[in-house]
Amino acid sequence: MEHGAHESEPLPDLPAAELSAATKDAEILLEVNDIKVHFPIRKGVLIDKVVGHVYAVDGVSLAVKRGETYGLVGESGCGKTTLGRAILRLIEPTAGSVLFDGVNVADLKPEPLRQIRHRMQMVFQDPLSSLDPRQSVQSILEEGMRAHGIATTGGQRLRDLLSAVGLPTSALRKFPHEFSGGQRQRIGIARALAVDPELIVADEPVSALDVSVQAQVINVLEDLQADLGLTYVVIAHDLAVVRHISDRVGVMYLGALVEEATSADLYASPLHPYSRALLSAVPVPDPVVEDSRERILLTGDLPSPANPPTGCRFHTRCPWRQPTKCDTDRPVLTEFAPGHRVACHYAAEIASGALVPHQVQESVI
Numbered sequence: 001m002e003h004g005a006h007e008s009e010p011l012p013d014l015p016a017a018e019l020s021a022a023t024k025d026a027e028i029l030l031e032v033n034d035i036k037v038h039f040p041i042r043k044g045v046l047i048d049k050v051v052g053h054v055y056a057v058d059g060v061s062l063a064v065k066r067g068e069t070y071g072l073v074g075e076s077g078c079g080k081t082t083l084g085r086a087i088l089r090l091i092e093p094t095a096g097s098v099l100f101d102g103v104n105v106a107d108l109k110p111e112p113l114r115q116i117r118h119r120m121q122m123v124f125q126d127p128l129s130s131l132d133p134r135q136s137v138q139s140i141l142e143e144g145m146r147a148h149g150i151a152t153t154g155g156q157r158l159r160d161l162l163s164a165v166g167l168p169t170s171a172l173r174k175f176p177h178e179f180s181g182g183q184r185q186r187i188g189i190a191r192a193l194a195v196d197p198e199l200i201v202a203d204e205p206v207s208a209l210d211v212s213v214q215a216q217v218i219n220v221l222e223d224l225q226a227d228l229g230l231t232y233v234v235i236a237h238d239l240a241v242v243r244h245i246s247d248r249v250g251v252m253y254l255g256a257l258v259e260e261a262t263s264a265d266l267y268a269s270p271l272h273p274y275s276r277a278l279l280s281a282v283p284v285p286d287p288v289v290e291d292s293r294e295r296i297l298l299t300g301d302l303p304s305p306a307n308p309p310t311g312c313r314f315h316t317r318c319p320w321r322q323p324t325k326c327d328t329d330r331p332v333l334t335e336f337a338p339g340h341r342v343a344c345h346y347a348a349e350i351a352s353g354a355l356v357p358h359q360v361q362e363s364v365i
């Protein structure tokens with residue numbers, strides 16, 4: 001949730017040319033401009049030949065304000081993780097720019113990149129595989145601090161980090177396998193916090209956890225944001241998690257954003273047929289509402305990002321698709337209402353009821 005602006009220190013040793021005029025808006029911490037990540041598909045035994053590309057992320061633009069939580073949702077394989085990793089430059093984007101506090105991260109040389117890295121951290125989905133089983137918690141926390149020149153002596157900082165995520169000091173001497181899943185994710189969060197980040201990209205931070213533990217870990221993230229003014233990008237396929245934690249939500253389909261709105265607007269009135277279908281698949285606790293509400297069932301599987309459909313990428317599964325235009329023209333993400341963007345040629349007609357969905361068969365979304 002949004003909180004007061006975070007005081008950021010000026011970046012040392014960065015050429016003025018790397019400061020973007022576009023991000024002079026002091027409210028914006030992260031700006032992603034038309035970013036693309038295309039993975040080459042290689043074939044051949046003796047000669048390595050590129051025979052195609054996986055268009056994992058294919059032209060995403062978004063901006064995240066300081067202290068805001070931006071949720072990214074979409075089916076498995078739609079490019080959420082790749083986008084998250086490209087934001088932190090853990091993978092090289094094929095095209096586009098990522099501006100962090102006005103600095104184009106994609107252009108940074110290794111030393112300025114190292115300097116800026118501690119301000120952007122990632123929390124991974126599976127805490128067990130992302131924590132080195134041979135390292136004690138103390139060593140895990142100190143590793144990143146050392147790499148970023150943060151003093152590790154004294155121990156008070158380590159105790160404060162553990163207390164911030166609700167773990168006892170005795171955890172310092174233990175190893176990852178001695179903890180439960182929820183505790184391990186708290187260690188993953190403490191590791192990210194250890195280097196004083198401003199932005200945390202959390203990739204499915206609770207999806208590996210039991211439902212009963214998920215809320216506790218989400219509360220930890222929310223409390224830390226309130227205390228430290230952190231900015232979050234939270235990646236999740238679970239719409240309930242995203243709804244709970246996010247100020248704004250971006251819906252991804254086949255490497256692109258198809259809709260973006262405040263959490264309240266998206267859940268109350270989704271505009272894109274894909275968002276409508278995603279939300280209609282979420283069960284409602286009230287049995288009367290559950291029985292009477294609209295369910296949009298999609299036809300077909302998610303197309304391969306190596307061979308995306310022409311035109312609107314969703315047209316092969318869209319219950320509202322119209323001849324020609326949907327097959328041939330790729331819709332641009334356009335502002336439909338203040339703060340509510342959608343990439344659909346017929347969003348207005350669908351919202352007004354002027355277009356009705358075709359008969360569709362059930363498929364699992």
Ligand SMILES: Nc1ncnc2c1ncn2[C@@H]1O[C@H](COP(=O)(O)OP(=O)(O)OP(=O)(O)O)[C@@H](O)[C@H]1O
Pocket residue numbers: 039054055056074075076077078079080081082083237305
């Ligand atoms: N290193 C890679 N090389 C080739 N293809 C990749 C690579 N990493 C991801 N992909 C492909 O890119 C597409 C997007 O993957 P990504 O993991 O970003 O999606 P996702 O929405 O995060 O899905 P999930 O929730 O399953 O992680 C998928 O088709 C995936 O197979």
